[in-house]
Each structure stands twice: as structure tokens, then as C-alpha cells.
Amino acid sequence: MIAGLVAASALALATPIAQPADPIGDLLHSMAMQPSATQTGPAPSSTTTGPEIQLQATLYHAGAYGVGALDSLGCRVVPMRTVAIDKRLIPRRTILFIKETVGMKLPSGGEHDGIWYASDVGGAIKGQRIDLYTGSGAVSMKAFYARGINKAAITARQIGQFEGCPVERGGAAVAMAQ
8 A cells, every 4th residue: 555655656746747838938949949940050059159249220111111021032021020131241041139129019919039030131231230120110110119229239149040931920930931
């Protein structure tokens, strides 16, 4: 009888307790730990990320002069995920982490994780500049202005590469194959 209780207690201790589902956290964790089918190069980690880069941030939105629905790769621009860069400084198809955007409200209602996709370029984006795509209309810039992110220095870190086009899935953009 005592042996049975000891065995039952050991089994209870060895059985993992179910954690609440966190699909976004699971996705981000898997992206950070393993290369996906659409990510090239080593998995992002503290030893494989690039150095922090200080960039002058500006904003752009749909409806602004010259802004189309597609980026320079021919992909649909994704609000609060697409960035325009100087490709001599940051290669196109680079996944960036911009810490100043972590926690911002996404159009879907979720919170930003700081992940951005360098898939666009612009004639005025030269050198240490980055242009963040905010969404549709000037009202989409409101949250950025509230944080002082327009015409401010921000910190970006290269954390990986992607293939295909970033697409929005439940408020998080994921790089997908074309």
C-alpha cells in the first residue's frame, strides 16, 4: 500500500501541469529558437544577432504622396511591420527588432513585439535612416507620435533574414514563401 502511494506521488510529480495556451508566444519562441522554412541563416539568438544600430526614424502611411500598396520587393506593405531602409546599410529581407515599438497597440488590438521586416526602400531613406510603415491614413501615426518615434533616434538590431513576403496573421506578421 505504501509502495502504491509512493508510486502515485512520483507519477503526480512527474506529470507536467498544463499551461494556458499562448499561440503568439509559442510562435515568437519558435521563430527565435529555430530557423523556419522561410528564414535563412542561423536562428536569431544572443550570439547571432547583429549589433544595435542607431537610426533616425520617420513614418509613412497609405494615402501619403507616392506610397503604394506594394513594397520594393513587390509584397503588400503590412501596417506596423514593414520598414523602408537604405539597402547599403541594412539588406532588404532583414528581420529587425526595434525595442521602442514593443508594447504598442497593433491594428488588430494586440501588442507589438518589436519585430519589423525590411522589405521597402525609399528615395529619401539614405544612411542611418529608417521609415516605419504605420498603416492607412495619417491617423495611423498617432501611437508613434505619442511615443515620440517620429524624427527620433531609435535602436534596431538585425535578428535574421526572411524569404517571400511578410503577411499579417492575427496581428503578427510572419514571413511567408511567395
